[in-house]
Amino acid sequence: MKKYLGPLxxxxxxxxxxxxxxxxxxxxxxxxxxxxxxxSVTVVCACSNLIISLMRNTIPPRVRIIVQLLxxxxxxxxVDQVLQALLYDVSKMLSVFVGLIITNCIIMGxxxxxxLSHKPLPSLVDxxxxxLGYGLVLVxxxxxxxxxxxxxxxxxxxxPASWYAAGYMNNGLMILPPMALILVGVLIWAKGETRSx
Amino acid sequence: xFKIMSDIFNIFVRSVFIxxxxxxxxxxxxxxxxxxxEVKTAFGLGLAVSFVLAITxxxxxxxxxxxxxxxxxxxxxxxxxxxDLSFLSLILFIAVIxxxxxxxxxxxxxxxxxxxxxxxxxxxxxxxxxxxxGGSLFMQERNFPTVIHSFSYAIGSGLGWLLAIVAFAxxxxxxxxxNIPEPLRGNGIAYIITGLLGIGxxxxxxx
Numbered sequence: 015m016k017k018y019l020g021p022l023x024x025x026x027x028x029x030x031x032x033x034x035x036x037x038x039x040x041x042x043x044x045x046x047x048x049x050x051x052x053x054s055v056t057v058v059c060a061c062s063n064l065i066i067s068l069m070r071n072t073i074p075p076r077v078r079i080i081v082q083l084l085x086x087x088x089x090x091x092x093v094d095q096v097l098q099a100l101l102y103d104v105s106k107m108l109s110v111f112v113g114l115i116i117t118n119c120i121i122m123g124x125x126x127x128x129x130l131s132h133k134p135l136p137s138l139v140d141x142x143x144x145x146l147g148y149g150l151v152l153v154x155x156x157x158x159x160x161x162x163x164x165x166x167x168x169x170x171x172x173x174p175a176s177w178y179a180a181g182y183m184n185n186g187l188m189i190l191p192p193m194a195l196i197l198v199g200v201l202i203w204a205k206g207e208t209r210s211x
Numbered sequence: 212x213f214k215i216m217s218d219i220f221n222i223f224v225r226s227v228f229i230x231x232x233x234x235x236x237x238x239x240x241x242x243x244x245x246x247x248x249e250v251k252t253a254f255g256l257g258l259a260v261s262f263v264l265a266i267t268x269x270x271x272x273x274x275x276x277x278x279x280x281x282x283x284x285x286x287x288x289x290x291x292x293x294x295d296l297s298f299l300s301l302i303l304f305i306a307v308i309x310x311x312x313x314x315x316x317x318x319x320x321x322x323x324x325x326x327x328x329x330x331x332x333x334x335x336x337x338x339x340x341x342x343x344x345g346g347s348l349f350m351q352e353r354n355f356p357t358v359i360h361s362f363s364y365a366i367g368s369g370l371g372w373l374l375a376i377v378a379f380a381x382x383x384x385x386x387x388x389x390n391i392p393e394p395l396r397g398n399g400i401a402y403i404i405t406g407l408l409g410i411g412x413x414x415x416x417x418x
Contacts, residue, residue, distance in 0.1 A: 116344060117341040
């Protein structure tokens with residue numbers, strides 16, 4: 015059990031293993047796209063882990079990367095089409111980053127490190143846990159960026175109007191891309207602090 | 212003619228500085244963080260990324276324009292004009308990239324062994340670098356009018372990436388001698404420095 019909970023904190027793919035950072039940062043200016051992105055990655059990671067694990071004894075090792083890429087891109091196309099059909103506005107906001115799930119190193123990393131050598135069920139659980147560990151970081155970063163940057167959460171205003179009247183201002187810097195990097199840096203710092211104490 | 216030249220130049224400058232792949236879109240962050248411990252290796256990876264981008268983006272552009280886009284098959288005749296294959300673009304782009312990287316590896320090994328040695332293990336790793344696929348996907352989104360525009364975009368993005376990783380590696384070499392709080396060492400400070408560099412690059416927004 016402990017092995018599977020690792021990705022949520024001790025072996026967090028983003029904070030500890032620095033995998034899948036690319037998309038983790040670009041979609042975190044608001045909560046909604048971040049949550050959708052987190053769920054998409056979880057689905058793709060779990061499904062492709064399951065499929066690769068089912069095929070693990072038949073894939074020739076020399077061509078395994080190509081096979082993995084094809085399986086992953088199959089699921090990414092599915093997710094992309096579903097998003098375009100059901101959540102068109104969010105899918106416009108995520109733009110190319112849904113497609114970039116294919117090259118998300120978390121997924122390739124899990125396929126290589128886990129699915130190729132484990133049974134289907136554990137692989138499925140491992141995929142879900144890693145997706146969630148990645149999603150956790152996304153949601154935390156998006157929470158602070160949206161709250162401090164635009165004073166809203168999930169598009170609902172949470173900073174009372176009386177604060178603005180009293181001179182409170184949204185921090186516009188939070189919306190800009192570089193702040194995502196700095197926030198993740200601070201998260202890593204906080205995590206290192208708890209580990210060393 | 213002059214208009215087209217200046218367009219192309221604009222795209223180039225824009226993709227190096229303003230829409231820098233690392234600082235504005237965070238593409239290729241994984242390898243950016245992993246391979247930036249030394250300036251020399253960082254330069255090698257940067258070159259490999261620019262090289263592969265410059266080849267794959269125009270190829271994918273042609274593929275998109277004459278095969279995938281809505282109405283792209285019109286050159287085959289009336290009946291094909293309404294077909295929209297754009298949902299296939301992800302899988303085709305990644306296949307083209309993986310194929311070209313493999314091909315490049317063989318060609319370079321045979322004809323340019325010096326460059327092949329310099330790029331080393333970075334070349335095969337590039338197939339799964341998000342900067343490469345990202346380059347193709349952004350090219351698709353921006354609807355460039357000709358293949359030369361897309362080529363200029365590819366070269367600009369590649370050079371922007373090279374610039375970012377070399378600058379970062381140079382800072383990181385100095386960082387070894389500075390006194391950083393223990394839990395922040397390694398990746399923590401790397402993210403924060405990238406963020407600060409990104410803020411610096413935002414000054415180019417004015418151009």
